[in-house]
Amino acid sequence: MDNQNSLYKLDKLIEYVGNDQSVVKEMISLFIETSTEAVEQMNLFLKEADFQAISKVAHKLKPNLDIFGVDDLHDTIRELEQKSKLADKGADLRAMMQTIQMHIEKVIEQMKHDFSL
Numbered sequence: 179m180d181n182q183n184s185l186y187k188l189d190k191l192i193e194y195v196g197n198d199q200s201v202v203k204e205m206i207s208l209f210i211e212t213s214t215e216a217v218e219q220m221n222l223f224l225k226e227a228d229f230q231a232i233s234k235v236a237h238k239l240k241p242n243l244d245i246f247g248v249d250d251l252h253d254t255i256r257e258l259e260q261k262s263k264l265a266d267k268g269a270d271l272r273a274m275m276q277t278i279q280m281h282i283e284k285v286i287e288q289m290k291h292d293f294s295l
Contacts, residue, residue, distance in 0.1 A: 184292075185285045187247025194245065203293050209246055210286050210295070213239060222295075224275055232271065235264035247288045251281055 188202065195201050216239040223231040236259035243251050254277050262270035287294065 179212055185248065185250065187249070187290050190245050190247060191262055203295070206246075206289050206293055207295060210289060213242060213282050214286065216242075217275075220275055221279070224271060229262040229271075230267040233259050236262065246285075248281070248285055250276055254281075255279055259276070 191202065191205055195205060197221075215237050219235045220232050223229075223235065236255055240255050240259065243255055254274055258271065258274045260266075260280065261274075262271055
């Protein structure tokens with residue numbers, strides 16, 4: 179489950195909620211739901227060029243990624259938040275969004291497999 183090939187780490191989550199597997203599983207289900215929703219919202223806001231809205235959603239997603247140890251997106255989500263907040267037209271927000279979306283999809287797939295969801 180939580181090995182070196184894992185795309186996520188549950189150390190921080192377990193530190194917060196304890197090692198009760200039913201609670202951990204519930205939190206993972208919540209993460210899957212909220213992160214999927216966040217990616218969908220950011221993609222919609224990207225189409226609408228609503229950069230402030232992208233920044234707000236990225237800001238809300240950040241702690242979830244941190245708590246679930248999705249370290250590969252640590253810098254990307256922060257860069258997306260900052261560049262969209264500044265409405266940086268030169269930033270390739272679409273590429274950052276694709277990276278975030280693809281990685282979150284892989285994390286979710288691994289979580290569903292690991293926890294039989």
